[in-house]
Each structure stands twice: as structure tokens, then as C-alpha cells.
Amino acid sequence: MGQPHRVGIIGVGFISGQYLTTLANQSSVRIVAIADLDRAKAEEVAAGIEGARALDVAELLADPEVETVLNLTIPGAHAEIALAALDAGKNVYGEKPLAVTLDDGRRIMERADAVGRFVGSAPDTVLGTGIQTARKAIDDGLIGRPLAAVATWVAPGHELWHPNPDFYYQPGGGPVLDMGPYYIHSLLQLLGPVTAVVGLSSRSRDERSIGSGPREGETFPVAVQSHLAGALQHASGAISTVTVSFDAVRTTAAPIEVHGETGSLSVPDPNMFEGESAIFRLGGDAWEALPPSAGYVDSGRGVGLVDFAAGHGRASGAIGLHALEIMTGLLEAAESGTRVEIASTFPTPDLVPLTAAEAWRD
Structure with missing residues (x-):
């Protein structure tokens, strides 16, 4: 290079x-x-x-x-x-x-x-301080052996704000392939590879209306499932549940929660590079905020390419392929009503040390 x-x-x-x-x-x-x-x-x-x-x-x-x-x-x-x-x-x-x-x-x-x-x-959001701090907490054993995770993203649909939202509702779009990567890639960072998935999905309507821009009021067809609930079996034994939707209005759920034998971890929005993780320890009485302890500080989209140029390659195609197999597996499982085995895997990338903006930009 x-x-x-x-x-x-x-x-x-x-x-x-x-x-x-x-x-x-x-x-x-x-x-x-x-x-x-x-x-x-x-x-x-x-x-x-x-x-x-x-x-x-x-x-x-x-x-x-x-x-x-x-x-x-x-x-x-x-x-x-x-x-x-x-x-x-x-x-x-x-x-x-x-x-x-x-x-x-x-x-x-x-x-x-x-x-x-x-x-x-992409997504390389997983290399920011948000997800990397959460991963370090798990790697350091702060919640004990991880047992389960819950990931939730819901919204009423991109057509409310995007002037040309059609492609979000065609093959290759939908909440699973559009927003799912942020949550799936984060779960892979936190809990490792997945061996099997199951899922259920639905489509609330076959046509949507554009809510803003020069095409406001124009309708377009929906060709994908717009809501999915799935479960992932990780090779470690942990089980993750995932909900992604273009049909729901709002949620109070944390973007991701990871539950271990001795604590639970609240993980920030994986669509962002920063955000606060918090831990609730077994026997404790309150959530404790965790200061940033890993990840690229003040990073943005493209930091994965910077990471590659530096010789690391943490946002690898191998992870991208594994995430793609999980997402398409969830859709297949929802359509067929069967458990889908996941054949691919990936080498666990190194944790990103806490790296100041001045350091990774130079």
C-alpha cells in the first residue's frame, strides 16, 4: 500500500x-x-x-x-x-x-x-467509540459470559423524508438490508459469528406515498417485506433477537442490549460512531455510564477505509459476507418457516484501541 x-x-x-x-x-x-x-x-x-x-x-x-x-x-x-x-x-x-x-x-x-x-x-460505524467501548466492556468480562442480546430499529418509512425512496422498497432494500447491517455488524463485533437464524416477516402495504420533495404525493410499489423479527444463534452459544421495521412509529428500546451472567450492557445507536454505553451490574441499583475506552474518536463514514490504509482492515469483506448471509438467511427463514444454517464465518477483528482524532487523521 x-x-x-x-x-x-x-x-x-x-x-x-x-x-x-x-x-x-x-x-x-x-x-x-x-x-x-x-x-x-x-x-x-x-x-x-x-x-x-x-x-x-x-x-x-x-x-x-x-x-x-x-x-x-x-x-x-x-x-x-x-x-x-x-x-x-x-x-x-x-x-x-x-x-x-x-x-x-x-x-x-x-x-x-x-x-x-x-x-x-461498510458499515464502519462499528469502529467508532460507541460500539468499540461496548465490545471492550464485554471482552474485559464486565458482564460475565454473554448469554443474549436484543437489537431494535423501527421507523415509519424512509418515504417520509427521502425525495426518491423507491429503491428502499425494491429487492436489495427493505429494513433488513438497509438498516439491518448496522445492527448485524454490531452484534458480530460484540458476540462473534452466527451459525443459524430463524425469522418472521410481514408487509403492511403494497404501495407507499412520498411525503416530501418535488415528488410529494406520488405513490410507488413495495416489493419487499417491511417488518422482520428474527433470532440469531451465535457460535459462542449466545442468542440475539433482532427487530427491524419500516412499519412502526417509535420505540423506547435501547438500540442494542447485551445480557451476561453478571450484568447487562446498554449499547448506543450503531448507525452513529459515538454514543454512551452503560452497564447494570448484578446486585447493583442503577445504570453506570462507561467512558469511551476504545475506538476511533470523532470518526465518520470512511474511517474503515482509513483503517485499511493503515494496514488493519477491520471492516472486512469477510464480515460483510457473513452479515449478508445472516440477513438473506433471515428473509429466507421468514419466507420458508424453517431454520437456516449459516455457512460462512470470519476472523474476529482486533479491538480498535482508543485513538484520538489527531492520531487517526495523521
Whole structure:
């Protein structure tokens, strides 16, 4: 890996701004090329980054200066772009999920192995102080042997705020593949690999209405399940229950709770990089806040790529594939009414030491 590591971005939609904020002034990563189906948009973004060029997708993939492709396309294009980048000899770091089908996810990882390239996968929120502090508490035995976890995310639907929400309700979308990665990846960080899943799902309605923007009032079809409740059997013996929904209005539940033999742990929002963990100890009488003790401080989307450039690769494609198998397994289990075995696994990534912003940005 060169220093700085040279990155080409494909796709400069809504999420790209957060990545650019993290990466644009990062000393270990240099953005050298930008591509988008909208060439004018690519040119506009490239003009704001010193040394970056606006290219067509094919030109970016062929550019010898690009070491790693940052794949920020829509989920349905993740596999196509990742495979093309690997065939061009590039590493790939992509937005979640790794792919929208398990077959495509496996194909990406097999191709990476065949060509000797690295694949990384968001979400990298798990590398912030929120999830990493919770993981350190578990690793340090503060709640004893972990027995169970509960993860909950509910909302009434992205169409209330997103001006073009259609893709959230097509194959590759839905609450499982859209928001599920934050919760599944966090549970994998906290409790390790999963061996089997079961699930139930529903769809509240077949059509939704856009609530804001120039298309306000326009309706669009729903082709995915909009509510899922599932259970995950971890290799450690712990059992996690997961609820994700585009049908519910609000919840008072903690985003994630982990229960052990000697304590319970409240874990902050896994869609954020920070947040407070709290512990309730066996025999105690109140929740105790835990100060940040691990993770990248003041981090943002793209820190997983910085982590890779530093030689760590904690937000790995192997975890992304395992999470994808879990999520597609939950949907399969809900449809078939059967338990689905999970074949993949991953090596447990190292805990991120508490790393000040000045350190990981330099």
C-alpha cells in the first residue's frame, strides 16, 4: 500500500458527502478520481478536491493511479462495480450491504481471493467509540459470559423524508438490508459469528406515498417485506433477537442490549460512531455510564477505509459476507418457516484501541 493510499470514488450520491468529509483532508488517503453516471456531478465534486479528476467509470477502473475503488453506488450496483474493480486489479471498499444477493457476495469474495485483492465493507460505524467501548466492556468480562442480546430499529418509512425512496422498497432494500447491517455488524463485533437464524416477516402495504420533495404525493410499489423479527444463534452459544421495521412509529428500546451472567450492557445507536454505553451490574441499583475506552474518536463514514490504509482492515469483506448471509438467511427463514444454517464465518477483528482524532487523521 502506498502512502498516501490512492482512492477512486464511484458514485457521488447522498452518502458520498459524509465520506468526503472524512477522507478529503486525510493524510493517509488521497482521492485521485471521481466517477458517476452523471458526469457533471462527478466534475463538480472533483473540482472541490485538490488533485482529483472526473472520469467515466471505465476510465477510473483502468486508471493505474487508483489503488482502491470506493464503491458508493446504489445497492443493486454494488456487485457489478466490485467485480469490475477486482478484475481491473483494484482493491474495493464498498457501502453496505456487500451485495444484494448471497451469490453475488460470495462471487465478490471468491474473485478477490483469486486476484489477490482486498475487499472492505461498510458499515464502519462499528469502529467508532460507541460500539468499540461496548465490545471492550464485554471482552474485559464486565458482564460475565454473554448469554443474549436484543437489537431494535423501527421507523415509519424512509418515504417520509427521502425525495426518491423507491429503491428502499425494491429487492436489495427493505429494513433488513438497509438498516439491518448496522445492527448485524454490531452484534458480530460484540458476540462473534452466527451459525443459524430463524425469522418472521410481514408487509403492511403494497404501495407507499412520498411525503416530501418535488415528488410529494406520488405513490410507488413495495416489493419487499417491511417488518422482520428474527433470532440469531451465535457460535459462542449466545442468542440475539433482532427487530427491524419500516412499519412502526417509535420505540423506547435501547438500540442494542447485551445480557451476561453478571450484568447487562446498554449499547448506543450503531448507525452513529459515538454514543454512551452503560452497564447494570448484578446486585447493583442503577445504570453506570462507561467512558469511551476504545475506538476511533470523532470518526465518520470512511474511517474503515482509513483503517485499511493503515494496514488493519477491520471492516472486512469477510464480515460483510457473513452479515449478508445472516440477513438473506433471515428473509429466507421468514419466507420458508424453517431454520437456516449459516455457512460462512470470519476472523474476529482486533479491538480498535482508543485513538484520538489527531492520531487517526495523521
